[in-house]
């Protein structure tokens with residue numbers, strides 16, 4: 328079942344003194360339930376922009392984006408916010424934990440925008456998911472008391488806490504050393520698989536990309552599928 | 560509905576977390592808000608008490624709105640014969656179905672105390688006089704209608720009188736001998752009213768008919784009676800005119816009846832504390848504004864760091880409305896707490912015996928409860944300041960572009 332589909336999506340930005348800059352052009356991409364996709368590209372190739380479009384934080388300049396078959400351009404901004412909260416989970420290179428809040432509070436933050444049981448039992452739910460990433464005993468630690476790997480594990484728990492159907496990870500290991508990065512990525516891969524969520528990972532590290540089933544290259548804003556047999 | 564509710568609670572939780580993180584700076588500006596709210600509430604609260612005291616004092620002399628006083632003079636300046644006057648009075652009360660009316664005469668009466676006989680000021684009135692003039696008792700009860708039938712006249716005495724009796728418990732029906740010209744009578748003390756600050760002499764109220772029965776002929780002849788009524792203000796003027804003509808007619812040739820509003824003095828009185836109130840209120844307003852500016856400043860200073868946070872929250876599904884509300888809430892939650900502290904402090908100040916003594920001019924018997932509107936004004940001011948202080952940062956916060964906020 329198709330979750331998100333991009334059809335001939337471009338993204339351009341107007342620059343003050345020169346021609347418009349094309350960041351993404353002619354992107355066709357389909358993300359279905361349970362997919363594990365990697366996008367590899369150099370810095371500046373437009374990876375983050377692509378991910379922001381997928382996450383409805385940014386809109387295509389031309390082309391069409393569908394969410395569950397419905398054009399996203401017809402959604403109100405409030406509807407997009409709610410879909411983002413309910414169905415999408417973000418993981419960032421810089422972890423982006425909220426400063427001054429404990430690990431538990433960070434994980435519970437997305438549940439503040441939920442309703443019903445998810446809202447009222449947010450601390451319990453957050454603790455369960457912290458346990459899944461092996462950090463239940465660090466629940467009351469502040470971000471700065473955690474190592475980079477631990478912070479990213481908190482961020483993974485936070486991305487998963489509302490049970491999203493799609494996780495968007497933007498260079499999740501980019502700020503970690505190689506070994507820790509691999510451990511964290513393995514954990515992300517595992518918990519995503521377990522929850523049944525689709526996972527789109529953006530990276531410039533081929534080793535990280537290997538964990539995915541479907542592989543793409545992004546070069547100068549153009550996305551192309553990588554033939555599986557060429558790899559390894 | 561559910562989403563609405565969790566949205567509100569959620570915004571509160573976010574705001575409380577935010578306040579916790581910046582507590583020192585927030586606390587400092589909130590101290591200002593608390594002080595200002597306290598001052599504002601004290602001004603309103605103390606003002607209400609001072610007002611109450613002023614009203615009470617003038618009502619005790621002139622009656623409550625609308626009070627009418629009746630005077631009838633014969634051609635020679637004397638009052639008409641008592642029997643005639645009593646009949647005309649009873650008829651008029653009947654005719655106009657007036658439920659609050661009283662005769663009132665001032666005289667003196669010799670009373671036998673343990674330590675000797677004393678001349679006591681007596682005010683002889685009808686039972687309705689109590690509610691008409693807001694007479695409040697420290698102890699015991701005011702006259703009831705059937706007290707007129709008592710053989711031993713009922714007395715409501717002031718505190719000095721009661722102390723002279725040795726402060727007896729009223730349920731023991733303490734009695735005192737009233738010395739008459741021909742025969743003595745035994746009075747029963749049924750109530751005690753507080754003494755004014757400057758009053759050191761014993762005084763008492765008796766029922767009008769009881770007093771007249773006790774008075775000797777000379778005293779009866781010299782009796783000067785005031786007639787007063789307490790009526791709904793809407794009909795006061797109409798009744799005033801009717802009563803004047805009724806009494807002039809009923810008492811025959813040579814009688815002139817004058818009826819006038821006696822409570823006018825209680826109205827249009829300038830608030831004696833107006834200037835003080837304005838000054839303190841103005842200062843409080845200024846402090847409130849400074850506190851608000853402090854809050855705005857803190858919010859704006861921390862906003863830089865928070866732009867990223869706001870982007871992160873948006874990526875977790877926070878709507879822009881929610882962001883607006885949460886940032887706004889930070890100020891409001893803070894000032895509401897500060898406001899509550901200020902109001903509680905104000906209540907303690909206004910309820911302090913010292914302030915009550917000053918404001919009540921020592922005559923306040925009916926201490927008004929802490930005026931709820933003062934507390935409400937304090938809380939509303941605090942909330943409004945919080946909302947105003949939160950508005951600017953909240954507007955900035957919703958304009959944050961998410962992709963710029965989380966770009967690195």
Ligand SMILES: Nc1ncnc2c1ncn2[C@@H]1O[C@H](COP(=O)(O)OP(=O)(O)O)[C@@H](O)[C@H]1O
Pocket residue numbers: 340348350368369370371372373374375376377
């Ligand atoms: N709003 C913008 N205005 C101008 N240039 C932008 C904007 N957003 C992205 N870019 C440019 O587009 C290119 C792609 O950015 P990005 O998607 O962040 O790349 P990546 O994540 O692959 O490093 C970069 O050169 C960046 O400077």
Ligand SMILES: [Mg+2]
Pocket residue numbers: 374375376497
């Ligand atoms: Mg990037």
